[in-house]
Amino acid sequence: MAKTAPAAKPKAGRASALDPLIEKLNSFSADNYWDLGKFLVEKVIPTALKEGVFGEHILKRMSDVPGFKFPYHMLKQCQMFYSYYPDVEKRPLPEIFYFELATKVDETRERDRYEKMAINNKWTISDLQKKIREDELSKREDERTKFGFDLKERNVWSFDVPDPRFGKSGYRGRLPGQIVANALFYYTHPGATVLDPMAGSGTTGDVVGSIQHFSGCICKMYDVEPSDDRVGRANILLTGIPEQSNSIDYVFLDPPADFYPRGDDSDFSPTAAKAETMMKFKTIARESARTLKPGGRISVIVEASTGSFGVIDFPFEMTQVLKELGLSQIGKVYLPRRSEAVKLRSHVEGLKPMASDCRELLTFEKSKI
Numbered sequence: 001m002a003k004t005a006p007a008a009k010p011k012a013g014r015a016s017a018l019d020p021l022i023e024k025l026n027s028f029s030a031d032n033y034w035d036l037g038k039f040l041v042e043k044v045i046p047t048a049l050k051e052g053v054f055g056e057h058i059l060k061r062m063s064d065v066p067g068f069k070f071p072y073h074m075l076k077q078c079q080m081f082y083s084y085y086p087d088v089e090k091r092p093l094p095e096i097f098y099f100e101l102a103t104k105v106d107e108t109r110e111r112d113r114y115e116k117m118a119i120n121n122k123w124t125i126s127d128l129q130k131k132i133r134e135d136e137l138s139k140r141e142d143e144r145t146k147f148g149f150d151l152k153e154r155n156v157w158s159f160d161v162p163d164p165r166f167g168k169s170g171y172r173g174r175l176p177g178q179i180v181a182n183a184l185f186y187y188t189h190p191g192a193t194v195l196d197p198m199a200g201s202g203t204t205g206d207v208v209g210s211i212q213h214f215s216g217c218i219c220k221m222y223d224v225e226p227s228d229d230r231v232g233r234a235n236i237l238l239t240g241i242p243e244q245s246n247s248i249d250y251v252f253l254d255p256p257a258d259f260y261p262r263g264d265d266s267d268f269s270p271t272a273a274k275a276e277t278m279m280k281f282k283t284i285a286r287e288s289a290r291t292l293k294p295g296g297r298i299s300v301i302v303e304a305s306t307g308s309f310g311v312i313d314f315p316f317e318m319t320q321v322l323k324e325l326g327l328s329q330i331g332k333v334y335l336p337r338r339s340e341a342v343k344l345r346s347h348v349e350g351l352k353p354m355a356s357d358c359r360e361l362l363t364f365e366k367s368k369i
Contacts, residue, residue: 017047022062026069033099037082040075077103084111093118096125104132148211149181155333157182157361165210167203168227173256174200175301179335179361180207183252184214187297187331187363191216192249195291197241197284199223199231204252220248237280241287248291253284253300260305260314270309274317277305281318289325295368298327301335303359315360322364331363 021044028036040059048058059079063072077099081088084102088095097118101111118128143151150159159176166177180203188194196204199221208219220243222234234242259280261273281302288298300322305312319329337357 016051018044018051018053018058021047022065022068025062026067030069030074033078033081034085034088034095036070036075037078037080038086040079041082045079084108091115094125097128100125100128100132104129147181147185147213149207150178151185152182155331157333158336166206168201171201171227173254175203175254177203177207180204180252181211181214182333183299183361183363184208184217184250187299188214188217188250191218193218193220193247195220195241195243195248195251195288196253197222197234197236197251197288198253198255199227200254200256201227202230205230236287237283241291243291245290246293249293249296251288251292251296251298253288253298255280255284255301260303261312262305262307268309270312273305274312277312277314278317278321281314282321285318285321285325289322289327289366292366294366296366297330297363298322298366299331299361299363301359301361303337315362319362322362327364327366329362330365331361333361333363335359335361 021039025036025039025044028039044062045058048054053061059075060072062068063070063075081099081102085091085098088098091098093115097115101114105111105114114128114132117123117131121127123131140150149163157179159178162174162176163178166180167174184192184194184207194204194208194217196219199205200223202221205219205221208214208217221231222236222241223231224233224235226233232242234240259277261268261270261277285300288300292298300318302315302318304314323329335358337359
């Protein structure tokens with residue numbers, strides 16, 4: 001095969017039987033997916049296993065080698081392509097069809113079904129891609145119908161618009177209720193007692209009250225400024241959560257945007273701002289942990305603060321606080337930035353800091369002992 005890029009140089013360290021294989025792999029043509037996958041499966045991965053490196057790790061390690069031209073996701077796709085279709089040359093459809101099936105369809109039975117449809121209907125590759133997309137959308141709609149909301153199967157939960165059933169339209173800081181619904185689905189059990197001590201417009205209560213899947217749950221809500229009579233008045237930073245210790249199965253927390261330092265004042269001190277914010281986080285963490293039953297769980301939405309001062313990694317800081325309280329992390333989900341968040345202004349000439357577009361939904365479990 002013609003070389004299209006300089007051979008990658010292995011990282012410094014002891015010699016490895018993988019080094020010449022990595023150099024050889026880097027000489028493959030970038031559009032010959034099957035041959036690349038064959039070399040990975042038959043040569044690279046077995047050699048890596050002999051050196052105590054599992055398949056996933058060797059693919060990531062190779063993609064990090066300076067000068068190596070294949071990113072991890074391409075290596076993974078090529079590995080899947082050859083693993084599923086080692087006999088691709090004997091198959092009736094062009095190779096590109098099988099690459100699409102190997103990388104887009106998880107189940108063997110489904111891949112076989114698509115192959116038969118493509119042959120019988122004389123599909124083009126565009127026809128196959130369209131059918132896979134349509135079926136995926138249909139599957140998502142079926143799940144929505146089954147559970148009553150858009151259930152996410154991966155750890156990035158993004159929704160174009162809030163479901164109108166959950167929360168009050170126009171309410172500042174309104175969280176898409178689909179996020180709450182997914183959190184309840186994954187982190188609670190039937191009949192759970194759910195607590196939202198920063199309830200805002202009552203989104204959590206709407207989810208519990210509207211979706212049949214959560215009909216057995218009990219929802220308790222509090223806020224500094226209650227939006228309706230379902231929400232009790234309480235400022236948990238001053239007076240705590242008005243619930244007994246060890247009485248709640250699940251706590252959902254979405255602190256408001258003004259919880260975080262903005263960094264746009266001329267006398268802004270990141271050290272002081274971090275200390276003030278962490279004092280608030282520690283208060284709500286302690287109170288939430290106190291109310292949880294043994295084995296109970298808490299999910300909290302946290303975002304980093306960025307600006308000319310750098311980054312204050314509040315998700316990391318909050319994780320440390322909850323672990324110090326004896327809770328174990330069991331989940332992390334990525335969410336889009338709240339719509340009303342303001343991009344930070346820089347006070348350093350020429351510096352243009354990036355604003356964060358990502359929040360994290362962190363979930364922890366209280367020890368059952």
